[in-house]
Amino acid sequence: xxxxxxxxxxxxxxxxxxxxxxxxxxxxxxxxxxxxxxxxxxxxxxxxxxxxxxxxxxxxxxxxxxxxxxxxxxxxxxxxxxxxxxxxxxxxxxxxxxxxxxxxxxxxxxxxxxxxxxxxxxxxxxxxxxxxxxxxxxxxxxxxxxxxxxxxxxxxxxxxxxxxxxxxxxxxxxxxxxxxxxxxxxxxxxxxxxxxxxxxxxxxxxxxxxxxxxxxxxxxxxxxxxxxxxxxxxxxxxxxxxxxxxxxxxxxxxxxxxxxxxxxxxxxxxxxxxxxxxxxxxxxxxxxxxxxxxxxxxxxxx
Numbered sequence: 001x002x003x004x005x006x007x008x009x010x011x012x013x014x015x016x017x018x019x020x021x022x023x024x025x026x027x028x029x030x031x032x033x034x035x036x037x038x039x040x041x042x043x044x045x046x047x048x049x050x051x052x053x054x055x056x057x058x059x060x061x062x063x064x065x066x067x068x069x070x071x072x073x074x075x076x077x078x079x080x081x082x083x084x085x086x087x088x089x090x091x092x093x094x095x096x097x098x099x100x101x102x103x104x105x106x107x108x109x110x111x112x113x114x115x116x117x118x119x120x121x122x123x124x125x126x127x128x129x130x131x132x133x134x135x136x137x138x139x140x141x142x143x144x145x146x147x148x149x150x151x152x153x154x155x156x157x158x159x160x161x162x163x164x165x166x167x168x169x170x171x172x173x174x175x176x177x178x179x180x181x182x183x184x185x186x187x188x189x190x191x192x193x194x195x196x197x198x199x200x201x202x203x204x205x206x207x208x209x210x211x212x213x214x215x216x217x218x219x220x221x222x223x224x225x226x227x228x229x230x231x232x233x234x235x236x237x238x239x240x241x242x243x244x245x246x247x248x249x250x251x252x253x254x255x256x257x258x259x260x261x262x263x264x265x266x267x268x269x270x271x272x273x274x275x276x277x278x279x280x281x282x283x284x285x286x287x288x289x290x291x292x293x294x295x296x297x298x299x300x301x302x
Contacts, residue, residue, distance in 0.1 A: 011055060126167045224284075
């Protein structure tokens, strides 16, 4: 008789044993050296100081976790979600998504001087299409900021050898945009319709390389599209020089667009079949025009 696995439960990490398990998962997921792994003493201190360590457990074994600490942005308190790690055998079970939902639930219940925390921020590599799909299409984040070499040119992780550029994203937890995403509304058809008449600022050429189109013309539009490989990890393994081309080209495009009054609004994982590129959609204007609840927060309402 085959013994069934225990169900996965999500709860707060408690005590040294749980935090040691998180350290092991962090090392496994990112293949980090001792220098780049979060010190256990720091993990203990942040947990005891009231920051949020959430773990996904299969029985007593930690298979994924999310760690966030309290921060300030534009004078308002938020939670910055520093790490989300899921062990490889569990990555096709929506566990990362479930950890983000648990994180959202916990943060919405927090109060600081009777004020609610209504936003979570984090960073991710914009060339990682799976993460972009989770963040924009499923969770409803937006981004106003591109960070070049956020953790330096590289770290000890094999995942951080093609620079450590990051998009800094905001997750407006109680907004209508986020709530519709969490209820499963699919924006793919609308996204494809918006992209139909756009020439991407970065797009694939016939040889699979990034092609830069006319920047001044793109900046005059209301929307800009930026294509990325569907699996940059595979590109990095097969052709590191090509992966570097994609990094530099998309860095140029994001930086120019964001400095010119655009923000990153959407991501569609494939636009030309299963192996086609993923594509970002950037909108001109302010996020407050796009997500009215952000203006409400900015004005200091509780």
